[in-house]
Amino acid sequence: MKATRIHIIGVGGQGTLLATSLIGQAALLAGINVNLSEVHGMAQRGGVVESAVTMGDVLSPIISDGEADILMGFEPSEGLRAAAKCSKETTVIVNSHPLAPFTVAIGKGVYPNLDEAFVKWAKRVKKFAALDADALAHQAGSVLSLNMVMLGALAKHADGLPVSADQLRKAIKENTKDKFLKVNLKAFDLGYQA
Amino acid sequence: MHPLLSPKAGQTHLLLGNLAIVRGALEAGVAFVTCYPGTPSSEVPDAFFELAPETDLYFEYSTNEKVALEVGAGAAGSGLRTLVTMKHVGLNVAADPLMTLAYVGVEAGMVILNADDPMLFSSQNEQDNRFYGKLSNLPMLEPSSPAEAKDMTKFAFDLSEQLKLPVILRTTTRINHSRGAVTFGPLGKRVTQGRFTKDPFKKVTVPAVSRALHKVLVDKYNQAYDLANASDLNFTKGRGKLGIITNGVSYAYVMDALADLGLRNQVAVLRLGFTHPFPKKLVQKFLRNKEKVLVVEELEPYMETETKAAAQEAGLTLPIAGKSDRLFSRLYEFEPGVVRANIAKYFGLKYQAPKPIKVDDLPPIPGRPPNLCPGCPHRSTFYSIKKVAGNDTVYPTDIGCYTLGLLPPLSAADFLLCMGSSISTACGISRATGRKTVAFIGDSTFFHGGITGLVDAVYNKHNVLLVILDNGTTAMTGQQIHPGVDPTPFGVDKHRIKPEDVVRGVGVQDVHVVHPRNLKKTQEAVEAAMKYEGVSVLISEEDCPLYARRIGRLPKRPVFRVDQAKCKNRRDCLNYLACPAFYLEGTAVMINPDLCNGCAVCSQVCPEGAIRPVKEGGQA
Numbered sequence: 001m002k003a004t005r006i007h008i009i010g011v012g013g014q015g016t017l018l019a020t021s022l023i024g025q026a027a028l029l030a031g032i033n034v035n036l037s038e039v040h041g042m043a044q045r046g047g048v049v050e051s052a053v054t055m056g057d058v059l060s061p062i063i064s065d066g067e068a069d070i071l072m073g074f075e076p077s078e079g080l081r082a083a084a085k086c087s088k089e090t091t092v093i094v095n096s097h098p099l100a101p102f103t104v105a106i107g108k109g110v111y112p113n114l115d116e117a118f119v120k121w122a123k124r125v126k127k128f129a130a131l132d133a134d135a136l137a138h139q140a141g142s143v144l145s146l147n148m149v150m151l152g153a154l155a156k157h158a159d160g161l162p163v164s165a166d167q168l169r170k171a172i173k174e175n176t177k178d179k180f181l182k183v184n185l186k187a188f189d190l191g192y193q194a
Numbered sequence: 195m196h197p198l199l200s201p202k203a204g205q206t207h208l209l210l211g212n213l214a215i216v217r218g219a220l221e222a223g224v225a226f227v228t229c230y231p232g233t234p235s236s237e238v239p240d241a242f243f244e245l246a247p248e249t250d251l252y253f254e255y256s257t258n259e260k261v262a263l264e265v266g267a268g269a270a271g272s273g274l275r276t277l278v279t280m281k282h283v284g285l286n287v288a289a290d291p292l293m294t295l296a297y298v299g300v301e302a303g304m305v306i307l308n309a310d311d312p313m314l315f316s317s318q319n320e321q322d323n324r325f326y327g328k329l330s331n332l333p334m335l336e337p338s339s340p341a342e343a344k345d346m347t348k349f350a351f352d353l354s355e356q357l358k359l360p361v362i363l364r365t366t367t368r369i370n371h372s373r374g375a376v377t378f379g380p381l382g383k384r385v386t387q388g389r390f391t392k393d394p395f396k397k398v399t400v401p402a403v404s405r406a407l408h409k410v411l412v413d414k415y416n417q418a419y420d421l422a423n424a425s426d427l428n429f430t431k432g433r434g435k436l437g438i439i440t441n442g443v444s445y446a447y448v449m450d451a452l453a454d455l456g457l458r459n460q461v462a463v464l465r466l467g468f469t470h471p472f473p474k475k476l477v478q479k480f481l482r483n484k485e486k487v488l489v490v491e492e493l494e495p496y497m498e499t500e501t502k503a504a505a506q507e508a509g510l511t512l513p514i515a516g517k518s519d520r521l522f523s524r525l526y527e528f529e530p531g532v533v534r535a536n537i538a539k540y541f542g543l544k545y546q547a548p549k550p551i552k553v554d555d556l557p558p559i560p561g562r563p564p565n566l567c568p569g570c571p572h573r574s575t576f577y578s579i580k581k582v583a584g585n586d587t588v589y590p591t592d593i594g595c596y597t598l599g600l601l602p603p604l605s606a607a608d609f610l611l612c613m614g615s616s617i618s619t620a621c622g623i624s625r626a627t628g629r630k631t632v633a634f635i636g637d638s639t640f641f642h643g644g645i646t647g648l649v650d651a652v653y654n655k656h657n658v659l660l661v662i663l664d665n666g667t668t669a670m671t672g673q674q675i676h677p678g679v680d681p682t683p684f685g686v687d688k689h690r691i692k693p694e695d696v697v698r699g700v701g702v703q704d705v706h707v708v709h710p711r712n713l714k715k716t717q718e719a720v721e722a723a724m725k726y727e728g729v730s731v732l733i734s735e736e737d738c739p740l741y742a743r744r745i746g747r748l749p750k751r752p753v754f755r756v757d758q759a760k761c762k763n764r765r766d767c768l769n770y771l772a773c774p775a776f777y778l779e780g781t782a783v784m785i786n787p788d789l790c791n792g793c794a795v796c797s798q799v800c801p802e803g804a805i806r807p808v809k810e811g812g813q814a
Contacts, residue, residue, distance in 0.1 A: 003450075011562065024208045024373055034208070035339075035446075036373035039315055046774060047564035057453065059339070059446035061372040064531025066550035081559040084550045101562040105777035106768050109560035117556050124551040 001032065003058035004162055005067055006154075008051045009082045010074025011099055015147030019072075020051040022151060025171035026163040027055050037061035046102065048078060055162050070158050072150055074133070075099045076114050083121055091127040093153045094118075095146065097134035129157040136190040142180075145187035148172065152191025165192060196245035201381055209376040211340040211369045212237035215307060216245075218347025219277045222303065223382025226269040227253045228262040230642065231671045232281030233316035234370035235309035239279050240672055247685075250386045255674050258613070258642040259284035263291045263306070270304035270360070271397070272388030275351055279307040282323045283612060287643070289326070294399050295360060296330045297407035299414070302385070303351030304360040306332075311367050312492045312527040318593065318612060320526070322493035323364055327470030331411050333418045334362045334470035335427065338445040340374040346427065346467065348379070353421070357414050364469075366492065368443040368527065419471035427467030428476055434460040436541055437480060437487040439497055441466045444490045444528055451534035455543060472500040478508040488540045489516035492528050515540060564598060568775040569791030571736035572596045572663055574710040576606040577771055577799070579632060579661060582720040587632050588623050592616035592644070594636035595670045595738075596663050603772050606634065614643020621647070621656040630724055632659045638668040638676040640693055645700070651729045652701045659723045659730040662693050665738040673741045683745040697731045704730040711736060713798045739791050751792030752807040756783050760804035767796045767805065 006023065010016040017038050027034035035058065038051045052063050065084045073079015073094035086092060096114070103109035122128035133149040140149070151172070155165035169188060176184050197207070198217050209217065215238050219227070227246075229239035239255065246253040252269075256262035259280040266278035280288060285308050292306075308326070311317040327334035335350055337343040347363060354361040395403055422428065431449070438461055440448045445465045452458045464480045466473065481487060481504070489498040498516035505514060517524055521536045531547060538545035566573050576599050579589075591597055591607035592615065599606035609619050620633035635644045640662050651658050668674040675681060681688040697705055704726040706719035716734070723730035742748035761783065768776055768783060773796060775789035785796075787808065797805040 012564075021208070021373065028206065028208050028375055034375065036208075037368060038371050038373075039367075046562070046567075048562050058450055060450045060530040061368060061374075061443070061446065062529055064529045064548075066548035067531060077559050078562070080556060083553045083556055086551045087548050088551060090551075100777075101560050102565055102772075102774050103562075104560050105774075106772065107778045112557035112559060120556060121551075 001056035001162060003054060003056045004069050004160070005058070005063045006053040006070040006072065007063045007068040007082060007085045008053070008072045008074070009078045010049055011078060012046050012049050014049070014074045015144065016049050016051055016074050019147040019151055020053055022168065022171045022175060023053045023154070023163065025175060026167040029167050029170055030163050032056060032162050033058070035059065035061040048081070050082070070154065070161070072154060074146065074150055077112055080112065080117055080121065086125050088125060090125045091129070091158050092121065092125050093129045093150065093157050095133035095150065096130040097132050127157060127159070129153060131191070131194040133191065136194060137187050140187035140190055141183040145183050148184045148187035149191035149194070152188040153194060156192045156194070196248055198241060199245055199248060199381070200378060203378050203380040206375050206377045208373050209340055210237055211343050211365065211372050213241055214340040214344040214376045215347045215363070216241045217376065217378060218344035219305070219351070221344070221379045221382050222348045222351035223275055223384045224277050224351070225251050225274040225384045225386045226266065226276040227251065227279070228256045228266045228276070229279040230256055230259045230262050230284055231668060231674045232284050233671060234311055234367040235279050235281045235307060236672050236674070237370070238307060240674065243674070249384070251384060252386070255676060257677060259288040260291060263288040263295070266304060267291060267295050267300070269388060270300040270302050271298070272390045273301045274385060274388045275302045276304045277307065278304070280309070281317065282308060282310040282321055283317060283319065285323055285326055287613065292326070292330050294404070296332050297399060297404055297411050298397055299358040299410070300354065300360055301358070301391070303354040305347060305350040305354060306360055306362045307365065308362055309365045309367070309370050310493070313367065315367055318610065320493065322496060324469060324496045325494070327362060331415045332360055332362050332470070333357065333422070333468070334364050336364050336442045336467055336469050337369055338442055338465065338467065340369065340372055341376045342467070343369055344376050357418055359414050359418070366442055366527070415471055419473070422468040422471050422473040423475045425468040425473070428473050429465055430480065431463045431465065432458055433462050435483065435485040436461045437464065437484040438462070438490055438537070439464045439466065439477065439480070439487060439501055440490040441469055441497060442492065444492060444533065447528055447530045447533035448490050448537070450530050451537050454534055455538055455545065457537070457541070461541070466497065469497070472497070474500070474504045474507070477501055477504045478510070481505050481508065481510050481512060484512055486512060486541065487514045488521070488537065489514065490522065490533060491516065494524060563601060565601070565774050566595065566598050567739060568773050568789045569739045569793040570595070571665055571710045571734065571738070572599060573604065573771060573773065574713065574793070574795040575661065575663055575716065575734040576604040577795070578710065578713055578716040579720050580604070580606055582717050583632055583724055587629070588627065590616045590619045590623060590631065590633045592633070592635040592639045594639055596634055596636055599634065603770055612643070613639055614647055617644050617647035617651060617658065617660050620658045620660070621651050621654065624657045630657045630659060632661060634661050634663060636669070637662060637664040637666065637678045637693060641677045641691070645696060648697065648702070648729070648731070649700050656729060657727060659732060662731065662733045664693055664733055664735045665741070667738050667741040669738040669741060673738070673744060693733055697733070702729050702731050704728065706730070706732045708732060708734055709736055710734045711793055711795055713795065748791070751794070752809065753785070753787045753790040753792050754794065754797055754805050755785055755787070755808050757804045757806050758782055760802050762802050764801060766799050766801060771796055771799055
């Protein structure tokens with residue numbers, strides 16, 4: 001099976017690692033070879049968190065520049081930071097709701113003009129889906145379900161993704177505590193419909 | 195039941211490399227586990243800490259890696275299968291017992307997990323610990339995936355028992371922190387009651403004994419060498435006149451590259467998993483019918499040098515390259531694209547690398563450096579010390595969250611080598627500069643490697659202030675317990691040792707214990723310590739807020755807000771504290787109530803008294 005490479009980037013606390021693991025669980029359910037990689041350590045301290053999923057006929061757990069089939073940006077400027085992972089064949093799925101880094105929050109850095117940057121970026125890739133995942137997570141019942149919204153958007157927008165929306169739903173069901181399940185599935189569906 | 199203790203063989207789970215290693219050890223019947231935690235190895239001991247109470251295996255977080263290895267050597271020498279885990283620099287700490295344990299050997303299987311960190315994701319250097327195999331003469335195994343990490347761990351115990359030598363399992367971050375499908379095998383039977391057989395003329399390493407033992411080690415090395423040459427952990431994929439020798443995660447990059455380049459049927463790949471003793475005979479056989487060979491390995495040219503030596507002995511003159519022809523770097527980790535490009539280049543293939551989109555006209559992205567958390571006690575301690583001791587004082591620091599004190603505006607870190615180096619380097623700096631020098635160390639790091647330095651400071655009468663940032667846990671590595679931690683929340687039976695008792699016990703006369711949220715009292719203590727000629731210790735006691743929340747000990751406190759009517763926008767709060775809960779709305783400084791943890795430190799820093807607690811259900 002052709003390799004699919006998904007690069008995921010976000011900010012500590014956004015649940016990128018859980019989302020990464022759930023894609024992996026869905027692949028396992030689908031009986032597809034899957035490799036995941038994560039960088040630990042700084043996740044709780046507000047830093048950038050990057051991870052990767054590779055599926056199909058591939059062994060490498062990480063992705064070089066220009067080689068991501070799908071790029072998921074859980075925060076818009078962080079997505080942009082990883083733009084070099086894209087080629088013109090890449091599908092980009094990005095949360096449009098900014099989370100300003102501390103340097104910006106205290107006036108010691110400038111947050112990029114996203115509208116302008118997104119227009120340029122979108123023209124250079126195969127498919128570009130921006131959604132307000134924070135708003136949808138809020139609508140689902142908890143801002144913490146942002147990662148589920150992003151998984152829903154992945155299922156909808158990533159053509160040729162070797163795992164199905166139902167397999168992702170099943171992975172969520174099997175790996176979520178009962179009290180969060182309803183919100184998480186709703187968030188997934190909102191992301192899928194967005 | 196802990197999922198890693200599942201007796202069901204044949205089930206497949208998506209496992210982190212580190213957890214695959216845990217399962218492998220359980221399948222080998224490991225009975226005794228010691229460690230000092232450190233990224234990227236920490237999930238191994240943390241999993242054992244979680245599951246040990248459900249079993250009869252013994253687990254401990256040891257004081258440091260040297261102690262972990264020695265405790266482990268005692269157990270393995272008494273017939274218990276033993277796992278000892280540490281990160282790469284930890285093996286430096288444990289190198290002393292390692293070298294001689296190789297002489298003495300073990301009775302039951304002993305595996306030393308050693309996790310290297312190419313790229314320095316969370317380390318102070320990226321040394322290549324494969325050289326510890328050569329240095330110690332011990333066998334070394336290197337997996338290429340989580341699934342293989344499990345199988346190799348299990349095999350390592352058998353190998354160790356066969357040779358009566360500890361075996362080093364060497365991983366890198368991309369193995370420890372990758373996930374993949376791992377199929378469980380049956381759990382091993384544990385032997386948990388050991389017996390020490392006295393044999394002092396083989397186990398007490400006085401020179402006459404060690405002279406004999408060195409020969410024993412060389413004999414075992416030769417035995418291991420034969421095993422490495424015959425091992426199925428060293429296998430060949432594909433055939434052809436062109437060859438690649440590789441190891442670890444690089445094997446994945448190589449196999450993907452060959453598939454991408456359409457070279458799977460033209461290039462033979464020798465994957466080495468049993469990398470020490472270097473399987474020279476096997477490599478010579480591989481080289482014999484090759485025209486050209488490339489060695490693909492991260493960090494130092496270890497296999498490349500060995501391969502060239504092997505070729506020379508066999509009278510082979512084919513080109514062998516890796517790092518030496520400036521193809522691969524000795525720096526950082528590899529990635530698939532770099533490996534593919536270098537394979538194409540070396541074998542003379544036309545190759546167009548996948549083209550990244552144009553990004554140079556996209557706007558620059560502001561940095562998002564890690565930061566001390568809102569309410570972190572280190573921030574208030576640094577603030578008070580800098581306020582009194584100023585910018586000219588030199589601040590050697592140590593390894594932990596507080597190393598982030600490096601960043602402005604705290605700028606409270608000037609020198610760092612390794613665990614425990616803060617106090618000892620401060621002694622040298624103070625003696626050389628003639629000024630009182632202030633060293634920062636965390637509680638876990640103090641027990642790990644700070645005490646001997648403090649003894650030196652007292653004994654040699656150095657003029658230093660050691661600040662022990664006692665946040666009640668091993669915060670950076672994942673909140674592990676250590677000798678200074680109150681063990682009650684974990685229900686484990688440990689004897690707690692307070693840093694203050696140690697400090698007074700080694701003879702420090704000028705000791706201050708402060709609560710860093712009280713800035714006034716903390717600064718008074720710092721002033722007294724800075725005036726004192728000799729060794730001072732300031733113990734700054736306050737729970738890590740993340741840890742306090744985890745164990746349900748975080749006090750409920752009102753959050754704070756800025757009274758905009760009182761604020762004159764001097765911004766001492768931003769310019770000296772820079773707590774992540776602050777943000778600007780226009781020019782007004784605001785506090786994010788979702789991030790504020792009510793530590794009240796900023797309210798003491800504000801000259802206008804404009805930062806006030808938010809009363810329940812209303813404004814301040």
